[in-house]
Amino acid sequence: MTGSTHGSAHGRAHGSLKAMGALTASTFVAVTAYTVALGGDGWLWFGWVVLGLLTLAMAVTQA
Structure with a gap:
């Protein structure tokens, strides 16, 4: 039973x-x-970089 619970938790992650x-x-x-349509906005790119780093950190901790 514990194996199936671990598997589903891993599946959710x-x-x-x-x-x-x-x-x-x-x-x-x-x-x-x-950026192409209206010109660059540094805050948008900054937000995207933060999101990318969070995604990368999440991927590293899941491995």
Whole structure:
């Protein structure tokens, strides 16, 4: 029984990491499109870098 609980917890963690990666990638596309259309905004890029670092930290701690 404990093995199945551990497996589902690992599955949830992997799923949340995939969701975080998808959010980071889609945010990158949105920030890039905004920059091309309306010009660069340093705060948007700063926010994206912070999101990317959080995603990277999450990936490292899950491994």
